[in-house]
Each structure stands twice: as C-alpha cells, then as structure tokens.
Amino acid sequence: MSVQYFEGIGRRKEATARVRLMSGSGKFIVNQKLVEEYFPRLGDREAILKAFEATGQDGATFDVTVLVNGGGVTGQTDAVTLGLARALVKMNADFIPGLRKFGLLTRDPRIKERKKPGLKRARKAPTYTKR
Known part of the structure; x- marks a missing residue:
C-alpha cells in the first residue's frame, strides 16, 4: 500500500520546490537534510x-519532504513556502481564504531582467565620457 501524500510545486526566481505533505510526526526534510540545517536563518524557517500558521494547522502532525533546486536562499525559501501552501490547498480547499489573506498562494512574478545590447547589464550603461 502506498502512502497518501499531497504535492505542491512552488517557484520563485530560478528556484523550484516540490513539496510533499503527509500525516506523520512533524519531520520536515529539505533535500535529505533537516529544515534547521538547510535553512539555518530563523527568518527563513518562520x-x-x-x-x-495561516491555516491554523499544527505542523507537528505532518511530515513534509521537500526537493528544492536552483536559485539562492531567498528564492528557495519562497518557493518552498508557495509549494507548502499549494499542498495544503490540495489537502483541504477550505484553507484557501486563510492562505490568500497572508498572500501565500500568490506566485511572485518578478524575474531577472535580460541584458540589453549596448549596456553592461539590464540597465547599467557604460561610463559616459564627454571627450
């Protein structure tokens, strides 16, 4: 018999997270590491x-397994947050208003702007010389 789980995919910048949520004992694993090891900053974990918190659920009653790759720490944090919110919605659609109120179901559309020809970066122009 297979274990029933709810999966949510979250993305932010270049990061992608696949979050699996199942009933359990409160283990939170990110890329085969405990969440405390993978995200050492308290703000990221919060x-x-x-x-x-937004759904009123106790995180200790769920086991969460996350596979995340790409991007940096902030992008990965936000990708995991979105993936977890989407997994909770798959589990129970009644959570949507609470998650919406906290803005957790909205994918942040901001991505890196492309470099333009004649410029050093997306908007940085070469130094102007008058003579």
Whole structure:
C-alpha cells in the first residue's frame, strides 16, 4: 500500500520546490537534510512555516519532504513556502481564504531582467565620457 501524500510545486526566481505533505510526526526534510540545517536563518524557517500558521494547522502532525533546486536562499525559501501552501490547498480547499489573506498562494512574478545590447547589464550603461 502506498502512502497518501499531497504535492505542491512552488517557484520563485530560478528556484523550484516540490513539496510533499503527509500525516506523520512533524519531520520536515529539505533535500535529505533537516529544515534547521538547510535553512539555518530563523527568518527563513518562520516564512516557510507561516502556511501552517495561516491555516491554523499544527505542523507537528505532518511530515513534509521537500526537493528544492536552483536559485539562492531567498528564492528557495519562497518557493518552498508557495509549494507548502499549494499542498495544503490540495489537502483541504477550505484553507484557501486563510492562505490568500497572508498572500501565500500568490506566485511572485518578478524575474531577472535580460541584458540589453549596448549596456553592461539590464540597465547599467557604460561610463559616459564627454571627450
């Protein structure tokens, strides 16, 4: 018999997170590491667990497994947060208003702007010389 789980995919910038949520004992694993090891900053962990807070669920009653790649720490944090929120919605659609109120179901559309020809970066122009 297979274990029933709810999966949510979250993306932010270049980061992609696949979050699997199942009933369990409160283990939170990110890329085969404990969440405390993978995200050592407290603010990052609080942002991720905000989805449980918004729905009134106790995170200790779920096991969460996350596979995340690409991007940096902030992008990965936000990708995991969105993936967890989407997994909670798949589990129970009644959570949508609470998660919406905290803005956890909205994918941040901001991505890196492309470099333009004649410029050094997306908007940085070469130094202007008058003579």
